Amino acid sequence: xxxxxxxxxxxxxxxxxxxxxxxxxxxxxxxxxxxxxxxxxxxxxxxxxxxxxxxxxxxxxxxxxxxxxxxxxxxxxxxxxxxxxxxxxxxxxxxxxxxxxxxxxxxxxxxxxxxxxxxxxxxxxxxxxxxxxxxxxxxxxxxxxxxxxxxxxxxxxxxxxxxxxxxxxxxxxxxxxxxxxxxxxxxxxxxxxxxxxxxxxxxxxxxxxxxxxxxxxxxxxxxxxxxxxxxxxxxxxxxxxxxxxxxxxxxxxxxxxxxxxxxxxxxxxxxxxxxxxxxxxxxxxxxxxxxxxxxxxxxxxxxxxxxxxxxxxxxxxxxxxxxxxxxxxxxxxxxxxxxxxxxxxxxxxxxxxxxxxxxxxxxxxxxxxxxxxxxxx
Amino acid sequence: xxxxxxxxxxxxxxxxxxxxxxxxxxxxxxxxxxxxxxxxxxxxxxxxxxxxxxxxxxxxxxxxxxxxxxxxxxxxxxxxxxxxxxxxxxxxxxxxxxxxxxxxxxxxxxxxxxxxxxxxxxxxxxxxxxxxxxxxxxxxxxxxxxxxxxxxxxxxxxxxxxxxxxxxxxxxxxxxxxxxxxxxxxxxxxxxxxxxxxxxxxxxxxxxxxxxxxxxxxxxxxxxxxxxxxxxxxxxxxxxxxxxxxxxxxxxxxxxxxxxxxxxxxxxxxxxxxxxxxxxxxxxxxxxxxxxxxxxxxxxxxxxxxxxxxxxxxxxxxxxxxxxxxxxxxxxxxxxxxxxxxxxxxxxxxxxxxxxxxxxxxxxxxxxxxxxxxxxxxxxxxxxxxxxxxxxxxxxxxxxxxxxxxxxxxxxxxxxx
Numbered sequence: 201x202x203x204x205x206x207x208x209x210x211x212x213x214x215x216x217x218x219x220x221x222x223x224x225x226x227x228x229x230x231x232x233x234x235x236x237x238x239x240x241x242x243x244x245x246x247x248x249x250x251x252x253x254x255x256x257x258x259x260x261x262x263x264x265x266x267x268x269x270x271x272x273x274x275x276x277x278x279x280x281x282x283x284x285x286x287x288x289x290x291x292x293x294x295x296x297x298x299x300x301x302x303x304x305x306x307x308x309x310x311x312x313x314x315x316x317x318x319x320x321x322x323x324x325x326x327x328x329x330x331x332x333x334x335x336x337x338x339x340x341x342x343x344x345x346x347x348x349x350x351x352x353x354x355x356x357x358x359x360x361x362x363x364x365x366x367x368x369x370x371x372x373x374x375x376x377x378x379x380x381x382x383x384x385x386x387x388x389x390x391x392x393x394x395x396x397x398x399x400x401x402x403x404x405x406x407x408x409x410x411x412x413x414x415x416x417x418x419x420x421x422x423x424x425x426x427x428x429x430x431x432x433x434x435x436x437x438x439x440x441x442x443x444x445x446x447x448x449x450x451x452x453x454x455x456x457x458x459x460x461x462x463x464x465x466x467x468x469x470x471x472x473x474x475x476x477x478x479x480x481x482x483x484x485x486x487x488x489x490x491x492x493x494x495x496x497x498x499x500x501x502x503x504x505x506x507x508x509x510x511x512x513x514x515x516x517x518x519x520x521x522x523x524x525x526x527x528x529x530x531x532x533x534x535x536x537x538x539x540x541x542x543x544x545x546x547x548x549x550x551x552x553x554x555x556x557x558x559x560x561x562x563x564x565x566x567x568x569x570x571x572x573x574x575x576x577x
Numbered sequence: 578x579x580x581x582x583x584x585x586x587x588x589x590x591x592x593x594x595x596x597x598x599x600x601x602x603x604x605x606x607x608x609x610x611x612x613x614x615x616x617x618x619x620x621x622x623x624x625x626x627x628x629x630x631x632x633x634x635x636x637x638x639x640x641x642x643x644x645x646x647x648x649x650x651x652x653x654x655x656x657x658x659x660x661x662x663x664x665x666x667x668x669x670x671x672x673x674x675x676x677x678x679x680x681x682x683x684x685x686x687x688x689x690x691x692x693x694x695x696x697x698x699x700x701x702x703x704x705x706x707x708x709x710x711x712x713x714x715x716x717x718x719x720x721x722x723x724x725x726x727x728x729x730x731x732x733x734x735x736x737x738x739x740x741x742x743x744x745x746x747x748x749x750x751x752x753x754x755x756x757x758x759x760x761x762x763x764x765x766x767x768x769x770x771x772x773x774x775x776x777x778x779x780x781x782x783x784x785x786x787x788x789x790x791x792x793x794x795x796x797x798x799x800x801x802x803x804x805x806x807x808x809x810x811x812x813x814x815x816x817x818x819x820x821x822x823x824x825x826x827x828x829x830x831x832x833x834x835x836x837x838x839x840x841x842x843x844x845x846x847x848x849x850x851x852x853x854x855x856x857x858x859x860x861x862x863x864x865x866x867x868x869x870x871x872x873x874x875x876x877x878x879x880x881x882x883x884x885x886x887x888x889x890x891x892x893x894x895x896x897x898x899x900x901x902x903x904x905x906x907x908x909x910x911x912x913x914x915x916x917x918x919x920x921x922x923x924x925x926x927x928x929x930x931x932x933x934x935x936x937x938x939x940x941x942x943x944x945x946x947x948x949x950x951x952x953x954x955x956x957x958x959x960x961x962x963x964x965x966x967x968x969x970x971x972x973x974x975x976x977x978x979x980x981x982x983x984x985x986x987x988x989x990x991x992x993x994x
Contacts, residue, residue: 347899372947451948481901483943499941523945549948571948576876576901576939 201266202290203237205258207300210287211279213258216406216434217245218272220252220399232310233272235289237262246318247272252399253318255435263290269310270296278305319437322428324414325391326384328365330431334408336367336378337400339533339566344397345371355394355441358427360417362387368448369397374526374570375451376533382415391417393427394441403438407431451569453551456542458515460488461558464539468531470495470507475524477503483521483573488513488543497524512558520546521573530568547574594758596715596737600705601830603736603744604685604721607753609698610638612731613677614667625664629654634844637669641753672971674698677729684724688717691830699748701741703830715758722756739764740826742777764824769796776821778814786810798822839869839877840932848887848925855929857978859912862931864976867905870933871963876901876942878935880911884919885928894919900944901937905962906955908933 218233225231236244241262246255268291275298279287282300290297291309298305337356345353350372357368363384368377407413407429416428429436474484477498487494493511498504520543531539536554540562543550549569553562606612610628615621625643629636636657639648646661658666678697685692688711691703704717711717718735725733732754736747739761746768747757759767773792774784790809792798798806799822807815820826841862849855859882870877881895894915898907912931965974 370948372949373945375948446949481943481945521943526945547946569948571946571950573943573945576903576942576944 201235201237201268202264202288203243203260203262204286204288205243205260207279207282207284207287209258209260211276211282213245213256214272214276214279217247217254217256218276219406220249220254220402221247221272222249225249227314229269229310229314229316231271231273232269232315233275234267234269234312234315236267237265239265248316248318250316250439251396252436252438255318255321257433266291267312268296269312269315270307271310274307319426321430321435321437322416322426324385324416324428324430325389326360326365326382326417327412327414328380328382330408330410330412332380332408333413334404335535336380337404337408339378339535340367340369340376341397341401342369342529342533343371343374343376343568344369347371352394352441352443352445354397355445356397356400357392357394357445358417359392360384360389362389370446370448370451373523374530374568375448376530376566376568378566380565389417392445393417394443394445395427395438396441399438403429403436407434407436410434451549452567453542453544453549453569455544456515456551457544458488458513458518459540459542460493460511460513461538461540461555462493462509462511464531464534464536464554466509467493467495467539468528470509471524471527471531474505474507475528477505478524481523484524484527485519485521487517487519488541489517518543518546520550522550522570523573526570530570533568534566536563547572594715595760595762596713596758598761599714599737599739599744599758600703600708601738601741601744602702602704602714602718602721603738603741603748604700604702604718605734605736605748605752606681606698606725607732607734608638608640608644609731610669610674611640611643613674614670615640616730617670617673618665618667621665621667625661627654627657627661627664627666628669629657629666630668630844630846639664677731680729681725681733684721684728688721691832693830693832701744701830715756718756718758722754740824741828741830742821742826743768743824745777746771746775765799768822768824769794769799771795773798776818777826778817778821783810783814795822838881838932838934838936839866839873839875840881840930841865842883842928842930844928845926848927850923850925852921852923855916855926856913858929859916859931860909860976861979862929863908863912864905864979866931866933867903867908867959868963868966868971870903870936871939871959874939875936876903876939876944877908877933878902878937879933880908880915881932881934882912882915883928883930883932884916884921884926887925887927889927891928892919895934897935901935901942902944903939903959904955905959 214233221231230249234246239262241259242257243260244255244257278298282303285301288299294309296307296309298307340356344356353371359366363381364379365382366377366379411432414430425440425442426437427440471484474495474497478484479502482499484495484497490513492508494506494508496506530552534554537556538558540553540555541550549571552568552570553564554566555563611626614628615626623642625646626640627636627643627648628638634654636648636650636652636654638650643661643664648657648661674697682692682694685700685702689702689704689707693701704714707717714737718737722733722735725731734748734751734753735756736744736751737758738744738747743759743764747759751757772794773779773787776795792801798818803816803819806819809815810818843858843862878901879895879897881893883891883893885891896911896915898911962974
């Protein structure tokens with residue numbers, strides 16, 4: 201095998217492919233990146249850890265077709281540090297020679313024969329705009345569970361029904377849901393997939409920035425618990441989580457007693473300031489009354505803080521306590537000028553939505569439901 | 578209960594003891610577990626009785642009749658049975674002990690708020706604030722003894738002195754069913770005629786070393802230069818021994834310290850390898866720990882299990898929960914998860930334990946509730962069980978898998994705090 205490739209092209213490709221490689225792989229070959237040079241003037245780089253696969257194709261001057269497997273992170277580090285000149289890569293016995301100007305590396309080949317077969321790239325079932333996808337995944341993945349108590353909650357539930365796609369995640373303390381419109385290849389599509397949140401965030405960040413994202417869901421994805429994402433020359437597959445996602449429909453509050461509209465930025469800043477004195481596990485308390493919301497934190501024995509900001513409040517006065525980190529997650533994900541907070545009672549879940557002006561009705565395409573904090577006694 | 582018995586020293590004066598300034602009382606129930614168990618077995622009063630579990634456990638308590646045969650607390654049951662084959666062996670009834678203990682502690686609190694419980698059956702009291710209202714310390718001591726005998730049907734011994742150390746020595750010498758007052762003026766001769774083993778903190782090892790140095794009585798220690806003691810026994814303990822030998826004990830009566838952890842162990846009657854039995858035991862222990870948490874108005878965050886194998890190797894595993902809890906179910910699920918994660922392949926176990934740490938007051942501890950918490954949760958079920966237990970006795974309502982389990986009686990139970 202022998203080919204020449206531009207440094208920037210190789211760096212970008214190998215960095216993207218290798219970023220998901222496990223630090224301590226279960227099988228040594230999984231630390232490798234597979235490079236396949238073809239006579240068509242392209243090289244394909246791929247990586248796989250049994251859970252997710254990444255594959256990208258970039259142009260190169262291929263003198264001799266062939267396939268090699270080399271340590272992925274090492275190749276990525278090398279590519280990043282080479283001078284900006286064309287890179288020549290060729291095999292020599294059991295070595296891979298990397299030459300760039302006067303710099304020379306000789307890398308060990310890993311056994312290609314032992315490398316597992318990557319899942320084939322499934323045919324897309326629809327397309328979603330890259331920036332919308334990145335934003336939506338970012339808004340929802342924050343609510344996914346990071347623990348290990350219920351593996352299923354570490355996923356984002358993606359449901360498509362015709363041209364509506366609904367993303368949803370919860371760690372049982374808060375729940376985030378985003379609805380968006382996508383372009384399915386067939387209008388009667390119906391599928392549900394549970395995608396590991398970490399993989400999905402990573403994917404959405406790196407693919408959404410490139411182009412529109414083609415998604416393969418359901419049977420089209422091979423029917424064996426896979427989801428596929430394609431954007432430009434980047435292709436990814438991820439194994440889905442298995443199991444029944446809890447029923448969440450009844451968690452959304454159906455009505456509200458008190459509603460407040462507050463400047464998102466002002467509220468975020470205030471909560472951050474108050475949270476400085478909210479020690480581990482202690483909440484920030486919000487007191488809504490005519491025209492304002494008072495925010496305070498800290499208890500008798502420790503430091504305390506309070507602040508009042510302007511708010512448009514409808515309904516009876518209400519006091520409620522939240523975990524500040526969870527509240528900030530939700531407010532930070534809104535991406536809108538104003539936050540609307542709707543409450544039924546101090547110990548019932550609150551609903552947070554966003555809007556661009558004080559007067560307009562709530563935009564419910566993104567909803568964040570947060571359970572308040574109570575005292576254990 | 579003191580580890581060793583010493584003879585009551587001769588008093589230097591024949592006047593009735595002057596208890597002025599002797600405001601510290603040490604009250605110790607006599608053969609508490611045995612006396613309490615005999616309440617339900619009046620026919621056994623006056624006979625040797627040993628309280629303890631199966632063959633594997635140790636003696637929890639014994640009546641004075643059994644002690645005459647050489648039976649002592651903490652002695653292996655098999656040995657006790659050999660020493661006193663005619664003794665009746667009764668299983669311990671921890672609920673009974675706990676309820677009597679609580680009633681006795683209430684009696685103490687009627688006298689003074691300064692009560693420092695040492696265990697279920699003994700406590701220090703500082704009665705300096707009660708003297709004007711209730712009379713001299715020895716009057717109060719006698720009043721306590723009478724009240725406990727009247728209300729609980731068991732006897733207590735009381736030591737009255739000006740320091741904790743001397744009060745505890747005095748109660749040991751008063752046993753059974755007596756009271757010893759050590760007047761302030763007689764403290765030093767009282768202490769100094771005792772053997773060195775009577776001093777606080779002197780165990781078998783230290784006693785051997787002191788005797789090797791030719792120090793047999795407390796007076797010997799008192800008249801040894803403190804520098805010599807420090808060199809021989811170490812900086813701190815040399816000084817401490819010297820202070821105690823001159824009856825200097827500045828420690829005050831500290832009312833209850835907060836418990837740092839709550840938990841129980843259970844030693845199996847015979848080694849167990851059946852996961853179902855182990856799960857059931859974990860359930861029982863978790864249930865009990867949770868009930869105690871709720872009783873004390875506490876919640877805990879970290880669950881630790883202890884597993885001792887047949888060869889006595891012991892391991893612990895713990896997990897910190899995302900939210901503090903006092904719910905039996907949460908503790909059990911966590912304990913069981915920790916146990917299952919060990920992946921034991923029918924290893925033979927001698928003991929399992931469940932403990933909860935990271936305790937805080939439920940009243941002031943915030944809890945992040947779950948979105949899907951049902952209106953009536955396990956928490957409410959637990960509270961209903963507590964109410965039933967308060968009315969009908971502990972264990973009136975319990976998990977179905979523990980029905981028919983005489984578990985509260987079997988095995989050895991150690992409370993750790």
